[in-house]
Amino acid sequence: MLTELLELEGVKVVSRHQHKGIGIILEIEPIHQESICPRCGEKSHKLHQNHRYIIKDLPWGESPVFLEINRRQFKCKKCKRPFSEELDFVEKRRTYTKRLANRIVQEVLEKDINSVAKKGLVTTEEIERMLKDASSELAEFKPTDLKRLGIDEIALIKGKGNYCAVLIDLDKSKLIAILQKRTQEEIKKVLLGWGTEVLEKVEEVSIDLWKGYRSLYCLL
Ligand SMILES: [Zn+2]
Structure with missing residues (x-):
């Protein structure tokens, strides 16, 4: 049910916590047990290590939503080296989902950076990062x-x-x-x-x- 509501491809919700004053934290896991090596294109099943961290997603109503994600590392049989999997909904080294970035950029266009940051969901630094990313994507x-x-x-x-x-x-x-x-x-x-x-x-x-x-x- 929560997995369906979340509407993110390739992942399922495994647990949900609600913290007063913080928001909803959804722990999610990838559905597929394998990933493709970016160096050689070989499919790998061999889990090297889990890498769990928390990112921000679109709020549900008034509640901020955080996703505890797992960006797994696999070890490629061919290259003999580990690689970190790609996740469709979040770029590497970003603290928010792509869809949150899109929403925020849209809001900034309608208002301005300060008033969007004031809502407390994202910082001004994150917003400027989002604008830079959007700029290079559209280049x-x-x-x-x-x-x-x-x-x-x-x-x-x-x-x-x-x-x-x-x-x-x-x-x-x-x-x-x-x-x-x-x-x-x-x-x-x-x-x-x-x-x-x-x-x-x-x-x-x-x-x-x-x-x-x-x-x-x-x-x-
Ligand atoms: Zn490889």
């Missing part, structure tokens, strides 16, 4: 059928006066790019990188009030 993305482009900005915490620029497909409410700087040159580089076949379809650009963007109009 190669090229929009199709983009008609209304929104250009916005997010004020960063580190280094006063630092901003990310955010490009959004307004019709699909979809994030297209996060740029580490909001300079005209950075944005111009991305837009030109899409090529004329994408830019020609853009009918409307909605630009944040920051005056630095205005002259970008002539590109479109």
Whole structure:
């Protein structure tokens, strides 16, 4: 039942604890007994060691949810070396699920980093990490059928006066790019990188009030 509610592929909930003032802690285990070696592609069943740690997930109602996960290490028969398994729902060396990161980035776009951090679920450092990850994930993305482009900005915490620029497909409410700087040159580089076949379809650009963007109009 809890496994179904959690809606994460490839894992099952084995126990649940609730701690007052902290939230719900779900202990989960991978369903599959094997994993594929990233070096040689060989399937491995040989468990080398368990590696359990706690990450944050989407809250249930008002309750924060933590997952105690097990990222197992297997020993590859072929390479004779251990490797750590990939989990679909959480990147390595991250303290939160991918879906929590997506939700938080969306919230930051609607509000700002400080007010999202104030809710207590994630820290400002985690949010800035999420934005960086989203930025590199989207780096190669090229929009199709983009008609209304929104250009916005997010004020960063580190280094006063630092901003990310955010490009959004307004019709699909979809994030297209996060740029580490909001300079005209950075944005111009991305837009030109899409090529004329994408830019020609853009009918409307909605630009944040920051005056630095205005002259970008002539590109479109
Ligand atoms: Zn191998």
